[in-house]
Amino acid sequence: MSKGCSVTQALRVHNKIRSTKALGPGERYALWLQGCSRNCPGCMTPESQPLDGGRLISVDELAKEILATQAEGVTVSGGEPFLQAAPLLSLLKVIRQESDKSVIIYTGYYLKDLIDLGNPDIDEILGTAADIVIDGPFVEALNDGGSLKGSSNQTAHALTERYRDVIDEIYGQPRRRCEIRFNENEALLVGVPDSKSYDAWRAIFLKGKKE
Numbered sequence: 001m002s003k004g005c006s007v008t009q010a011l012r013v014h015n016k017i018r019s020t021k022a023l024g025p026g027e028r029y030a031l032w033l034q035g036c037s038r039n040c041p042g043c044m045t046p047e048s049q050p051l052d053g054g055r056l057i058s059v060d061e062l063a064k065e066i067l068a069t070q071a072e073g074v075t076v077s078g079g080e081p082f083l084q085a086a087p088l089l090s091l092l093k094v095i096r097q098e099s100d101k102s103v104i105i106y107t108g109y110y111l112k113d114l115i116d117l118g119n120p121d122i123d124e125i126l127g128t129a130a131d132i133v134i135d136g137p138f139v140e141a142l143n144d145g146g147s148l149k150g151s152s153n154q155t156a157h158a159l160t161e162r163y164r165d166v167i168d169e170i171y172g173q174p175r176r177r178c179e180i181r182f183n184e185n186e187a188l189l190v191g192v193p194d195s196k197s198y199d200a201w202r203a204i205f206l207k208g209k210k211e
């Protein structure tokens with residue numbers, strides 16, 4: 001169904017949900033990509049770190065699912081999304097070509113370091129396919145409770161005009177929001193929670209794993 005993406009391309013996905021209001025402006029499709037080598041202490045999704053974990057889902061299938069939602073946009077997080085730059089670019093190109101959905105990406109890289117990699121796929125994502133990039137690794141000691149950012153070293157960059165005027169109202173405000181969503185056979189904590197909510201959730205999650 002999609003223009004410009006190969007049927008053989010796939011993304012290694014940690015998780016996905018069709019709707020959340022806890023990962024950016026409006027209602028959003030959330031896509032967590034699998035694989036990250038940073039091992040930040042306090043990482044909220046350590047299960048997303050193994051590079052061979054998650055499951056492979058074709059770009060076409062993901063595009064079809066995202067385009068079928070009423071969501072204002074898609075938020076891509078991880079894991080580290082830019083480790084899968086080529087298939088991610090293919091997915092985002094289809095979304096750009098076939099809808100007006102916005103695109104937000106969380107990355108553990110700082111923006112300057114991403115640009116310095118000189119990877120054409122990454123450059124194209126940053127140049128044409130993302131409206132906002134929130135950059136930088138999670139640093140537990142800098143977790144200041146700001147909205148939609150894990151720690152104060154992270155910056156929300158407006159790469160297009162879409163949210164430029166409101167970006168400071170969305171990110172880094174003294175409030176946090178998270179949701180518990182039910183997805184197939186599991187419950188997910190979605191968003192950037194405060195420390196208390198996260199610790200409570202983790203205790204429930206780990207207890208469930210032992211039982």
Ligand code: SF4
Pocket residue numbers: 036037038039040042043044045046048049078079080107108137138
């Ligand atoms: S960059 Fe994100 S996903 Fe990777 S280890 Fe750090 S907090 Fe976890």
